[in-house]
Amino acid sequence: MDTGIEQVKENPIKEITTYTDSRDILAKARQQADERNFDDIFIADIDSHHTETESWREIIAYIDDPVVRAQAEEMVLHRSGTPPYGLNGDLALRYQDVGGRIPHQAARSEKVDESEIKKVGHRDIVLAKRAYEAMSIDIQVVFPTPMLFLGMHPQFDMEAILGKAYNRWQVENILKKDPKQKTMMFLPFNDPESALETIEEFGDAPGCVGFMVTSVRYKAVHHNHYMKVYRALEERGLPLGFHAGYYWQDPFMMQINRFGSMHALSFVWCNVVHMTNWIMNGLPERFPGLPVVWIESGLAWVSWLMQRLDHTYLMRSSEAPLLKKLPSEYMKEMFYTCQPLETDHIKATELTFEMINAKTQLLYASDWPHFDFDTPSVIWDLPFLDEESKLNILGRNAQRLFDFSK
Amino acid sequence: MADLYVGKTEEFGDRDRKIIAQGTLEIGVFHVDGEFYAYENNCVHQGGPACQGKIINRVEEVIHETEKTAHGLKFSETDVHIVCPWHGYEYNVRDGRHPGNKNIRLRPFKVEIKDGEVYVVV
Ligand code: FES
Numbered sequence: 001m002d003t004g005i006e007q008v009k010e011n012p013i014k015e016i017t018t019y020t021d022s023r024d025i026l027a028k029a030r031q032q033a034d035e036r037n038f039d040d041i042f043i044a045d046i047d048s049h050h051t052e053t054e055s056w057r058e059i060i061a062y063i064d065d066p067v068v069r070a071q072a073e074e075m076v077l078h079r080s081g082t083p084p085y086g087l088n089g090d091l092a093l094r095y096q097d098v099g100g101r102i103p104h105q106a107a108r109s110e111k112v113d114e115s116e117i118k119k120v121g122h123r124d125i126v127l128a129k130r131a132y133e134a135m136s137i138d139i140q141v142v143f144p145t146p147m148l149f150l151g152m153h154p155q156f157d158m159e160a161i162l163g164k165a166y167n168r169w170q171v172e173n174i175l176k177k178d179p180k181q182k183t184m185m186f187l188p189f190n191d192p193e194s195a196l197e198t199i200e201e202f203g204d205a206p207g208c209v210g211f212m213v214t215s216v217r218y219k220a221v222h223h224n225h226y227m228k229v230y231r232a233l234e235e236r237g238l239p240l241g242f243h244a245g246y247y248w249q250d251p252f253m254m255q256i257n258r259f260g261s262m263h264a265l266s267f268v269w270c271n272v273v274h275m276t277n278w279i280m281n282g283l284p285e286r287f288p289g290l291p292v293v294w295i296e297s298g299l300a301w302v303s304w305l306m307q308r309l310d311h312t313y314l315m316r317s318s319e320a321p322l323l324k325k326l327p328s329e330y331m332k333e334m335f336y337t338c339q340p341l342e343t344d345h346i347k348a349t350e351l352t353f354e355m356i357n358a359k360t361q362l363l364y365a366s367d368w369p370h371f372d373f374d375t376p377s378v379i380w381d382l383p384f385l386d387e388e389s390k391l392n393i394l395g396r397n398a399q400r401l402f403d404f405s406k
Numbered sequence: 407m408a409d410l411y412v413g414k415t416e417e418f419g420d421r422d423r424k425i426i427a428q429g430t431l432e433i434g435v436f437h438v439d440g441e442f443y444a445y446e447n448n449c450v451h452q453g454g455p456a457c458q459g460k461i462i463n464r465v466e467e468v469i470h471e472t473e474k475t476a477h478g479l480k481f482s483e484t485d486v487h488i489v490c491p492w493h494g495y496e497y498n499v500r501d502g503r504h505p506g507n508k509n510i511r512l513r514p515f516k517v518e519i520k521d522g523e524v525y526v527v528v
Contacts, residue, residue, distance in 0.1 A: 008410045011425035011432065016458045016491040025491070028448075031430065100462050101496075112524050347457040372493060375452060 018107040022369075023304050025104050032377040033124055038136035042395035043376050045132065045140045047243070047295050047337045047365035050174075051108070052144040052166060053218040055124055056084040058173065059191065062165035086162050086379070088153045089146035090216075092248045095259035096371055121177035128174075131368050136376060139404050140366075141182050142174070143212060148245040151217030160194035163187070175207030179298060182404060184210035184241045184293075190217060192225045199232045208400040210239035210293070215270035216247045221280035236292040239335070239401060241293040244271045250267070251269050268301045273359060275305060275331070280313070282322020284330045291401055293335040296367060300342045303352040306331055332357045335401060337365035338379060338393065340372040350384045352387035359389045412517075412524040418442075421461050421486075426526070433515055433526055434458070438486050438499050442519065443524045445488075445502050445512035454492030456512060462487055464498070464505065488512075 013024050023030070033039065060072035074086040080269060082090060108127055115367035116126045132140045144166060150159040150195060163186040174181055185202045188194045197277050203206050210295075213221075233240050243289055246266035247253060253269075256262040271294050278284070279293070294302075309327035323330075336356060343349050356362065367373045379385070410433070412426055418437035425434050425447055432447035435459020449456035464485035468477040487496040487505075495503055497512050504510035516527040 008412070008426045008428045010413075011427055011458075013458060014423055014425060017453060024456075028453055032453060073528050098489075098494045101462070101491070103491055238489065378452060 006201065011041055016103055018103045018109045019111075020103065021110045022104070022108060022130035023134055026375075028133060029375045029377075030134045030136075032375060033047060033134070036377060036380050038380075041136045042399065043135070043139075043364065044395045044398035044402075045135070045137045045366045046130075046293070046363040046369075046398055047339060048128070048140050049143050049145050049370055050124060050142050050170075050367075052147060053084050053087070055122075055169070055173075057086075059162075059165055060085060062168040062172075063161055063166065065161055068119075068161055084146075086099070086158055087146050088149055088158075090149050090152075090246060090248055092246055092259055092262060093146060098371065102371045104369045108369060118157045118319070122173050122324060125174060125178045128178070132179070132180065135366060135368070137180075137366065137376070139182060139398070141184060141209065142170075143183065143243060144186065145370075147186065148214045148243060149213045149216060150188075150218070152249075153190075156190060157194075159190050160188035161199075164198060164201070165199065167205075171202070171205045171207065179207075182207045182209045182321045182402070182406070184208075184212035184239070184243075184334070187211040187213050187229075187240075188231075189213045189226075190219060191379075192229055195226075195229045196232055199229070199236070199238075203232075203236050203238060206406055208238075209404065209406060210241055211297070212241040212243050214245060215242045215274055216245040220277055221274050224282060227286070230287045230290055234287050234399035237289075237403075239291040239293055239294050242271055242274055243295040244268065244297040246270075254312075260348040267349075268297045271297045272301055272305055274397060276309065279309060279330050280320045282313045282320065285322045285324065291335060293337065293363070293401075295337045296339060296365070298340050298342050298348075299336060299338060299352050299356065299362075300348065302331065302336060303348075303355045303364075306355055323401070328355070332361065335361050335363055335397070337363045339365040339367045339374040341374055341378050343378070343382070346383070353382075354385070359392055360397060362393045363401070364394045408528055409518065409525040410528055412444075412526055415442075415519060415522050415524055418524070423457065423461070426459055428528070431528070432457070434528070435517065435524065435526060436461070436488070436489070436499055441500075442517040442524060443499055444515040444517045445497070446515070448513065449470045449490040449492060449495055450491065450504075450510045450512065454490050454495075456488060456490035456492075456495065456497060459489040459491040460476060461499065462489060462528075464496070 063069040075085040112126050138247050185208050244267045306328035412435045434447045435444045447457035461507045463481040464487050466482050486499045489496050502512035502514045518525045
C-alpha cells in the first residue's frame with residue numbers, strides 16, 4: 001500500500017568533531033568528485049599540510065646535533081605542559097579553528113587501525129590518503145605546519161637543525177613509502193650556507209620536486225648571499241616556492257585584535273614584500289630559468305600588486321634598472337597556487353585569472369586540513385573557465401612544472 | 407511532494423538533530439528551544455556538510471549605547487547558529503540565513519508534527 005510516506009536513511013554522524021574520520025568529514029567532497037568525474041582527470045594538489053607535531057617524537061630522532069637531540073628527547077619523554085621542543089609557533093595558532101567551530105583544523109583524532117598503518121607504512125600516510133582519495137587528488141605536495149614559523153626563531157641555527165631533521169624524517173617515513181605524496185623541501189633560508197647544503201643533500205631525494213622558503217621572516221630575498229642558492233636551484237631545474245604564513249607579532253599586525261583580520265593581511269603581506277623585492281631587483285632577469293611559485297596567499301593580492309608596481313616602475317625606472325619589461329609582465333610568468341581562492345566578487349576573480357595568465361600559471365592547491373581549504377570543485381565550478389583551463393589548473397600546469405616521477 | 411519520516415518527537419533532546427537522507431538529498435532536522443527546523447545539508451559556500459556542524463549561540467559584541475565603546479563579546483540569549491564544519495559559515499537555525507548576508511541561506515524544508523512524529527515535507 002502506498003502510504004505517501006517515503007522511507008529514509010539516517011546518517012549516524014550527527015555532528016562532525018575532531019574524532020570524525022576524514023572520509024566522513026569529506027564525504028561531500030567525494031560526492032562532488034563523483035558528480036564531476038574527477039577520477040578520470042589528473043589532479044595535483046600543490047599545497048597540503050602535515051601536522052608534524054603529531055610525529056615530533058620521531059622527527060627529533062633525526063636531529064644531527066647530539067646535545068640538541070638529547071634535550072629534545074628529554075623534553076618529549078619527561079616534560080609536560082609545553083609545546084614540542086624547538087618550535088616557535090605564533091600565538092595565533094590557537095585561534096585557527098574559530099573556537100572549535102572547524103574541527104578538522106583543531107585536530108584529527110580519528111581512529112586509525114594498526115592494520116591500516118602496517119599496510120601503508122605510517123599513520124600520517126593513512127590520514128593523508130583518506131583525504132586525498134576523498135578529493136580525487138592524484139598527487140599531493142605536502143608541507144609542515146608550525147614549522148612555517150621557523151624563519152622567526154630567535155635561535156639562528158634552529159631553523160636549519162629542525163628543517164634538516166624534518167626533511168630526513170619525511171623522506172624516510174613518508175616520501176619513500178607513498179609515491180602520491182611529494183614535497184618542496186624545507187629550505188633553512190636564514191642561513192644561506194645551510195640552504196645550499198640542504199639543496200645538495202635533498203635535491204635528488206625521492207619525492208623532492210622543489211624547495212620551499214617559509215615567507216614569514218625578515219630577510220631580503222635580493223641579498224647577495226642568496227644568489228648561490230638560486231643558482232643551485234636553477235642548475236638543477238628545481239622550482240622555488242615561497243610559502244606564506246602569518247606573524248601576529250609583526251609590529252604592524254600588532255594593531256589588529258582579531259585573528260581573521262590579521263590572517264587576511266599577514267598571509268599576503270609576507271609574499272607582497274618578497275615579490276616586490278624579487279621583481280624590482282631584477283631576479284627574474286638574473287635567474288631566467290628558475291621557476292618561482294607563490295603559495296597560499298590566495299590571488300587577489302597579485303592583481304593589486306601588479307597595478308601598484310607597474311605604476312611605480314614607470315615613474316622610477318632608474319630604481320629598477322635590470323627590468324626590461326613591466327613588473328606585471330614578470331609576474332605573469334611566475335606560478336601561483338590558488339588557495340584560498342577569493343570568489344565572492346566573481347568579476348574580480350575573472351580579471352585576476354586573466355591578469356596572471358591562469359590558464360598556464362595557476363596551480364590547484366587544497367591546503368587540507370586547514371580551516372580555509374579548497375576542494376578541486378572550487379576550480380571546476382568557476383563559471384568563466386573553459387574546460388582546457390580547468391584541466392590545466394587542476395593538474396596539467398603542475399605536471400609541466402614539476403617532475404612527479406621522482 | 408512527499409513526507410519524509412524523521413522520527414518521534416521524544417527522540418529529540420534539546421539542541422538535538424538528525425541527519426536524514428533520501429538518495430543524494432540530505433536534510434538536517436534540528437530541535438532547538440522546543441521548535442523543529444529542517445535544512446538541506448549542503449552549505450552555500452562550497453557544498454560542505456553545514457548541518458553536521460556545531461550548534462552554538464551567535465556571538466555579539468557589547469557596545470555602550472551612547473558612548474559606542476566596545477566592552478567585549480558575549481553569546482546571544484536568543485540567536486542560535488549552526489556552523490558549517492568545513493570553513494565556518496554560520497547560519498541562524500530559525501531561518502537558515504547567514505548573519506552578514508541574508509541571501510546566503512540554507513535551503514529550508516517544512517517540518518510537520520503528526521501524532522508525536524516528525525516529518526519533513528520535500
Ligand atoms: S562549505 Fe560550508 S563553510 Fe565552506
